[in-house]
Amino acid sequence: MDLNPVILSIPLYFFLIGLELVYQLVKQTKIYRANDAVTNISCGIFSQVTNAIWGAISVGMYQFVYQHWSIAQIPNNWWSYLVLFVLVDLCYYWFHRASHEINFLWNTAHVVHHQSEDYNLSVALRQSSFGGVFSMVFYLPLALLGFNAYAFLAVKGINLIYQFWIHTEAINKLPKWFEYVFNTPSHHRVHHGRNPKYIDKNHAGTLMIWDRMFGTFQAEEEKPTYGVTKPTNTWNPVWANVLPIVDMTHQLKTTSGFLNKLKILFYKPGWQPDELGGYQAAPEVNKDAYHKYDVHPHIPMIRYVFVQFVMVLTFTALFLFTHVNYDLYVKLALAGYIMWSIAQLGILMENRSNWIPSEFIRLLATGTILIFLLEGVTSYLIAGGFVLLFGLWLGNASRKRS
Structure with a gap:
């Protein structure tokens, strides 16, 4: 049996989604669309299934560094788990931030999570299928320090489980002290907004202090418009993962110059050579003209x-x-x-x-x-x-x- 904490929490995820559906019924508000929710969960299925195939590669990377290059062997006790919790969250912050600010990582490891135009607990399950190996690179310093793979995977799983509940509109603001220290639904709604003022903000996993320290914090003001600036417009979860890579590959082929190709890979999403118009900042959202993708059969x-x-x-x-x-x-x-x-x-x-x-x-x-x-x-x-x-x-x- 797989003892991955994220997989063991699957029943809890669907219980909480059920509660959110009850909330939608009681409040008579539109939180879920069946086609979008099914696609979100399908992306989660795709992500977990692919991770079952090549997840051992990323764990193997961590274990190799720990066995051959670690400077110590830190014991598993309460204080080491506490320190590891903080360090895992710091590493997550920098991976998450990099996956927004480096085009290659954005298209291969993260954009899928932002494609939904709704915001509910099913969105938390919408994960990229190609991000696990890339993200592990950001956690390897923990192996160098001497945190063993068992402790790392347990704490990393807890970090991801925490992030599930913040994908909701059912919770408004929490007490100020909690909002200051921890990531909350309000902070994470900002992160999923495609409004220019919200883009590339609030990268925290569990601790909001990183965004405050490194200048990426943005409080929730007007209600966000969710999704990405170039809508995916598909319910096919496999194509949702592949399409951004196809688009990036096409951009590489049609851009001249080796240096420009490197910039497409490693500069922020939206960058292009000056002769093609330069960096394309996200446009303001026209709420009057905006309509969600909502195709469905009979x-x-x-x-x-x-x-x-x-x-x-x-x-x-x-x-x-x-x-x-x-x-x-x-x-x-x-x-x-x-x-x-x-x-x-x-x-x-x-x-x-x-x-x-x-x-x-x-x-x-x-x-x-x-x-x-x-x-x-x-x-x-x-x-x-x-x-x-x-x-x-x-x-x-x-x-x-x-």
């Missing part, structure tokens, strides 16, 4: 996608808790199936009916996996029933219009 297809998504989510949870028991090839195959599933369901949410035939193929693949995992004669009956039931439902949903 109701019968939404119901089909939602049920399939819940099943994929359940399968993913089982995979994350048990993947250490699988051979590499089995792990890769199951991870590939999960990625295919969330991408396929995201495409169907975009009302692209030409992708319905590929969904029939995915149902057949699901039946094959059920036979493999369950084994025995009953596995064929269960798989056959699954394919028949959902195949008929999909065929019916693809013909109906609300």
Whole structure:
């Protein structure tokens, strides 16, 4: 079983999302959109599944530095965990800040987290699938100091778990002393704002003191407009991860000069050569003209996608808790199936009916996996029933219009 604190907290995450949905119902306010929330959680699925494949690389980096270059071996006790908590948060601040101010890191390691145009607890789960290895570089000084990998991973997990609850509009301001020291929903709403005054502010993980110390603090004033300056406009979580990299690669190809190409990679997002207009600052938000991306299929297809998504989510949870028991090839195959599933369901949410035939193929693949995992004669009956039931439902949903 995977003992990653973030994975062990999955039930808590969905319990809190449920509470936020109750809050939405009681207050009769619009916090969640189903298509956006499903995409946020799907990005989280993609991130955790890929981390199950290459997460060992980043941990291996840390362990290698600790074993070969550490200047001490710090024991695990209350004071070392307290010191490590502060240092992990400081390292997180600088990685987080760098991932906003260095274009390469922004597009590969972080932009996905900011793509949602809503702000709720599901956004906390929307994470990049390529950021883990890059972020580890910023934590390697802790290995040099002598904090072992077990302590580091435990504290880093707690740091990430803390950041879940601050992705909400249900909490306004907390007591002043708490707002001064710690990261809060108010501070983090600023961080997710695409308003020019809010961009690249409040990079804290848990302690707000870093932003105050290093000049990146911004108090919440007017309500933020969430998202990125160039909207992603897709419910496909795989494409949401790949598109920024594709755009950056295209910019590299069309920009002349080796030095300019390096600047595109390592200068702030929005930089371009002077002959192309120079640095492009974020425009002011025109709230009258602004509309969120909100494509969705007809109701019968939404119901089909939602049920399939819940099943994929359940399968993913089982995979994350048990993947250490699988051979590499089995792990890769199951991870590939999960990625295919969330991408396929995201495409169907975009009302692209030409992708319905590929969904029939995915149902057949699901039946094959059920036979493999369950084994025995009953596995064929269960798989056959699954394919028949959902195949008929999909065929019916693809013909109906609300």
